Amino acid sequence: MTFKQQKMASYWLLIAPGLILFAAVIVFPVFYSFSLSFTKWSGYGKSLFVGLENYRNIFSDPVFLHGLRNNMLIVAISVFGQIPLGFLLAYMLHRKMVRGGEFYQTMIFLPITISPVVVALLWNQIFSSSGIVTALIRNFSGNSQYVMKIFEDKSQAIIPILFVLLWMHTGTYMIIYLANLQKINPSVLEAAQIDGATEGQMFFRIILPSMVGTITTTAIFAIAGSLKAFDLIYAMTGGGPAHFTEVIAIYMYTNTFKYYKYGFGSAVSIIIVLLSVGLILILQSASKKIEKKYE
Amino acid sequence: MRTKRLLLTMFVSLLLFPSLLFSAGTKEPTHITTGDEIIELSVYHFLDQTDKTTAPNFAFLVEEFEKKNPNIKLKFEYGYGESFHDKLQTLAVSGQLPDIVLLYPGKRTSQVTDAGLVQDLRPWIKGHEKEFADMAMQGQGENGEIWELPEDISITAIMYTNNRLLKELGLTLPKTLDELLAQGPVIRENGLIPISMANKDAWPMQSCLAGVLVERTGGMEWFDKAIAGNGAGFDDPEFVAAMEIIKQLSDKHMFSPGTNQLAYGQGLDDFVNERAVYLIDGGWTVNNMIGELTDEQKTYMSLESFPDVPNQKGKSLSTSATAGQGFGMNAKLNKAQSEAAWKWIWFYSGPEGSAIRQKFGRLPAYNLAEPADADPMIKKLIAYAAKVPMGYVLDSVLGAEPIGAFNINLQRLMFGTMTPKQVAEDLEMMVDKIDRGNR
Numbered sequence: 043m044t045f046k047q048q049k050m051a052s053y054w055l056l057i058a059p060g061l062i063l064f065a066a067v068i069v070f071p072v073f074y075s076f077s078l079s080f081t082k083w084s085g086y087g088k089s090l091f092v093g094l095e096n097y098r099n100i101f102s103d104p105v106f107l108h109g110l111r112n113n114m115l116i117v118a119i120s121v122f123g124q125i126p127l128g129f130l131l132a133y134m135l136h137r138k139m140v141r142g143g144e145f146y147q148t149m150i151f152l153p154i155t156i157s158p159v160v161v162a163l164l165w166n167q168i169f170s171s172s173g174i175v176t177a178l179i180r181n182f183s184g185n186s187q188y189v190m191k192i193f194e195d196k197s198q199a200i201i202p203i204l205f206v207l208l209w210m211h212t213g214t215y216m217i218i219y220l221a222n223l224q225k226i227n228p229s230v231l232e233a234a235q236i237d238g239a240t241e242g243q244m245f246f247r248i249i250l251p252s253m254v255g256t257i258t259t260t261a262i263f264a265i266a267g268s269l270k271a272f273d274l275i276y277a278m279t280g281g282g283p284a285h286f287t288e289v290i291a292i293y294m295y296t297n298t299f300k301y302y303k304y305g306f307g308s309a310v311s312i313i314i315v316l317l318s319v320g321l322i323l324i325l326q327s328a329s330k331k332i333e334k335k336y337e
Numbered sequence: 338m339r340t341k342r343l344l345l346t347m348f349v350s351l352l353l354f355p356s357l358l359f360s361a362g363t364k365e366p367t368h369i370t371t372g373d374e375i376i377e378l379s380v381y382h383f384l385d386q387t388d389k390t391t392a393p394n395f396a397f398l399v400e401e402f403e404k405k406n407p408n409i410k411l412k413f414e415y416g417y418g419e420s421f422h423d424k425l426q427t428l429a430v431s432g433q434l435p436d437i438v439l440l441y442p443g444k445r446t447s448q449v450t451d452a453g454l455v456q457d458l459r460p461w462i463k464g465h466e467k468e469f470a471d472m473a474m475q476g477q478g479e480n481g482e483i484w485e486l487p488e489d490i491s492i493t494a495i496m497y498t499n500n501r502l503l504k505e506l507g508l509t510l511p512k513t514l515d516e517l518l519a520q521g522p523v524i525r526e527n528g529l530i531p532i533s534m535a536n537k538d539a540w541p542m543q544s545c546l547a548g549v550l551v552e553r554t555g556g557m558e559w560f561d562k563a564i565a566g567n568g569a570g571f572d573d574p575e576f577v578a579a580m581e582i583i584k585q586l587s588d589k590h591m592f593s594p595g596t597n598q599l600a601y602g603q604g605l606d607d608f609v610n611e612r613a614v615y616l617i618d619g620g621w622t623v624n625n626m627i628g629e630l631t632d633e634q635k636t637y638m639s640l641e642s643f644p645d646v647p648n649q650k651g652k653s654l655s656t657s658a659t660a661g662q663g664f665g666m667n668a669k670l671n672k673a674q675s676e677a678a679w680k681w682i683w684f685y686s687g688p689e690g691s692a693i694r695q696k697f698g699r700l701p702a703y704n705l706a707e708p709a710d711a712d713p714m715i716k717k718l719i720a721y722a723a724k725v726p727m728g729y730v731l732d733s734v735l736g737a738e739p740i741g742a743f744n745i746n747l748q749r750l751m752f753g754t755m756t757p758k759q760v761a762e763d764l765e766m767m768v769d770k771i772d773r774g775n776r
Binding site: 171172196279303 | 596
């Protein structure tokens with residue numbers, strides 16, 4: 043064996059365990075799911091090849107389309123709500139614009155340390171028909187039949203969930219940004235200040251350009267996380283009432299595990315992957331353009 | 338050459354390493370022994386281990402069984418709610434179905450029973466059929482197979498009534514739907530809920546009310562025809578009429594405010610705290626009522642049927658009921674294991690286990706005399722079951738997908754985004770396509 047061959051063999055040997063595990067738990071399930079998505083299979087017996095029928099049925103199902111709409115709203119609240127708010131809070135704490143920064147930092151980060159199921163129960167206790175807010179309104183208004191109608195409106199029922207998601211995840215982004223802001227050399231900012239730069243100029247000319255990479259990474263997390271959003275919503279509403287708060291992960295779960303439509307459920311999971319990859323590619327292309335602008 | 342061999346050996350070892358890791362987690366083989374030795378069986382049961390009533394009762398039952406059968410060791414695994422069914426499906430698909438498993442008589446666990454994974458219990462039950470309620474001995478498979486021995490008769494539609502509140506409000510038990518609707522404004526004016534129902538999970542409206550209304554508006558003959566798709570269907574006027582009653586009750590604010598936002602359990606909570614005059618729920622609720630109601634409350638709470646509806650074709654006082662779930666056994670068990678498994682199944686659903694469960698508030702499928710020392714609510718449940726005609730619960734006769742869609746459509750009906758006719762047509766379309774396989 044030549045030295046080059048030995049080197050190649052040792053490379054393969056070193057990456058083999060990781061590669062095998064990756065193939066077993068990621069590559070194989072994705073390809074298996076992809077092949078299942080063209081079949082009708084209930085979990086037993088032979089699967090029946092149905093071509094694109096599952097995909098056609100999914101895209102003609104109003105429940106899926108409403109779920110997709112809700113997912114897009116979650117993507118929007120994550121990318122345009124959690125990220126800017128997280129950045130703003132991190133910036134304010136980093137620049138010491140508020141007193142008691144550590145207290146705020148802990149309080150804002152706290153929700154992410156709580157289990158989504160506990161968060162769901164907590165907010166349900168506050169907003170549900172048997173919750174505190176409803177009870178208070180009933181007491182003050184004298185209307186014992188009062189109900190918060192927002193939860194019974196098809197287009198608005200998702201709003202309280204968006205609010206909870208904003209409350210829950212902003213802290214994560216704030217911590218990431220705060221850590222990255224702390225990596226910016228303070229002498230650069232001091233030099234800018236001495237040169238007479240305003241807070242706005244420092245923000246747009248120094249801080250923001252050095253954070254583009256971090257913002258892109260967090261946006262990728264936000265998009266991927268939003269499209270697979272499940273636990274909090276399932277525990278809060280189960281996608282109800284009447285599918286009003288349905289998201290595609292719940293749609294996939296219901297069809298796969300309640301109705302035993304494994305082929306159909308696999309097709310939904312492939313759609314989630316494709317949507318996620320598509321949105322991330324768009325984001326990466328946009329971030330490259332921004333990075334070039336600051337080069 | 339030696340290096341090559343060494344590299345190859347290491348590579349193969351690494352290849353095998355992940356599979357060794359996975360195989361380390363597989364199920365332990367069941368301990369199979371005969372004679373005086375212990376037979377160990379795995380059991381998968383539907384149980385909320387945090388339930389303060391059911392969990393200790395079940396633990397007591399197991400303890401009693403183990404005392405009487407020291408040579409049978411049961412290893413329990415528990416699931417609850419949807420996760421029970423998810424895990425059951427996973428265990429079945431992966432060929433790791435436990436030795437004894439809790440099953441349902443209807444379509445809920447048909448993915449396991451239809452696949453031939455469990456034994457037909459008829460040879461084991463032979464000679465004991467008359468000891469059970471007729472409903473419990475109805476065939477569960479296509480050829481009349483009995484896959485599980487039902488533990489209870491599950492009455493799903495009881496109108497629990499607070500007679501103290503009724504009296505205080507100057508009202509009497511309504512005999513007709515119109516009388517019930519007329520009580521609504523009086524009850525609400527007093528800050529109370531007419532009918533406590535929590536339908537966030539979407540199944541209570543179907544399971545606890547829709548079935549009984551369909552029996553009333555259509556009668557059992559029509560109901561049978563509609564299920565079979567033989568000369569009747571769920572888009573017939575009979576079914577639409579039942580949907581119209583639900584719509585009417587909702588529009589006239591008879592249900593708990595925000596019923597579709599209320600988690601199951603809230604309905605009972607409002608009733609036991611006397612914020613509601615009526616509660617529509619299943620017979621299983623008695624189990625919880627025993628602990629929740631005071632002795633005084635138990636004297637004025639009664640179990641009633643939904644009042645008569647206009648143009649009624651079904652029977653007055655009827656309710657909906659189904660044979661409950663019960664344990665079945667894996668088809669792969671050998672003779673000794675099957676005998677041990679049957680001992681548990683018979684203990685649980687037969688005379689001994691049934692007597693224990695009855696004491697704790699259940700209505701066993703096994704025919705038992707009314708215990709003299711039973712809780713007043715159990716006595717009321719037994720008396721109720723003996724006097725009322727029983728129709729079908731929709732989710733025990735229709736498939737999971739049509740029922741899943743129907744449950745949601747009932748919520749839409751109440752929100753006014755679907756009409757009674759649309760709900761009926763959608764159900765008929767789904768039943769015809771999925772259950773009857775016609776489209």
